[in-house]
Amino acid sequence: MEIFLQALLLGVVEGLTEFLPVSSTGHLILLGDFLGFQGPPGKTFEIVIQLGAILAVCVVYWQRLFGAITTVTSDAKSRAFVRNILIGFLPAMVIGAVAYKAIRALLDSPMVVAVALIVGGFAILAIERMVKKPRVFSVEDLPIPMAVKIGLFQCLAMVPGVSRSGATIMGSLLLGMDRKAAAEFSFFLAIPTMAAATAFKMYKDWAFMSFDNLALIAVGFAAAFLAALVVVRAAIAFIGKHGFAPFAYYRIVFGSVMLVLLLTR
Numbered sequence: 001m002e003i004f005l006q007a008l009l010l011g012v013v014e015g016l017t018e019f020l021p022v023s024s025t026g027h028l029i030l031l032g033d034f035l036g037f038q039g040p041p042g043k044t045f046e047i048v049i050q051l052g053a054i055l056a057v058c059v060v061y062w063q064r065l066f067g068a069i070t071t072v073t074s075d076a077k078s079r080a081f082v083r084n085i086l087i088g089f090l091p092a093m094v095i096g097a098v099a100y101k102a103i104r105a106l107l108d109s110p111m112v113v114a115v116a117l118i119v120g121g122f123a124i125l126a127i128e129r130m131v132k133k134p135r136v137f138s139v140e141d142l143p144i145p146m147a148v149k150i151g152l153f154q155c156l157a158m159v160p161g162v163s164r165s166g167a168t169i170m171g172s173l174l175l176g177m178d179r180k181a182a183a184e185f186s187f188f189l190a191i192p193t194m195a196a197a198t199a200f201k202m203y204k205d206w207a208f209m210s211f212d213n214l215a216l217i218a219v220g221f222a223a224a225f226l227a228a229l230v231v232v233r234a235a236i237a238f239i240g241k242h243g244f245a246p247f248a249y250y251r252i253v254f255g256s257v258m259l260v261l262l263l264t265r
Contacts, residue, residue: 011220015227021166052224116161117255124248
């Protein structure tokens with residue numbers, strides 16, 4: 001029973017952090033380490049429950065996604081919307097297939113996560129001060145070269161603790177995208193990115209799956225979905241009002257506390 005409560009807690013944390021620039025993977029690594037969580041092999045649990053959070057985006061934005069897909073052949077804005085998401089996803093697909101395993105093997109440790117959280121917090125504060133006046137206000141208006149560059153920024157999240165949404169959003173701001181549009185593009189870009197990662201991981205580790213493992217994943221998946229549903233609905237309004245500095249301060253404080261605990265335990 002204890003392991004299912006741990007899975008529930010990890011799922012909630014995943015859902016709360018996936019779409020905020022605070023690194024959901026980093027939180028799962030740190031929390032899993034402190035809980036002594038023993039889930040399915042090869043980080044399968046951590047990767048698959050992210051799909052629960054992605055499902056929340058699909059639910060919240062289903063009208064926009066469904067509208068774009070059904071009118072992609074007849075509407076120029078729908079074509080641009082789908083094109084930019086696919087182009088932004090391409091760098092992660094290519095680089096992830098080639099280098100992801102090596103990067104995670106070298107850097108997948110709680111200590112690296114704690115340091116990355118702190119460094120990323122200071123980076124967000126710096127970028128918030130550097131951003132120019134935005135010139136792109138929607139996903140549909142993204143020029144193709146900018147979509148590629150944002151996709152490359154997303155690849156920085158292969159380093160645990162960097163934050164996929166954080167890297168994507170900060171890259172978008174540096175390139176001249178509006179805050180709201182940058183956050184939404186990060187949400188949409190997560191759909192193919194995490195779906196592909198989940199499908200690959202499930203395929204690779206299917207032989208190691210058991211009923212108990214699938215039950216653990218189901219608990220984490222449901223918790224992540226429900227928690228993310230709340231966050232996605234509230235995140236855009238919060239970011240529009242407060243910007244990204246609160247997340248930066250949170251990263252610095254949380255990372256520092258974790259670093260102290262790791263060094264003294």
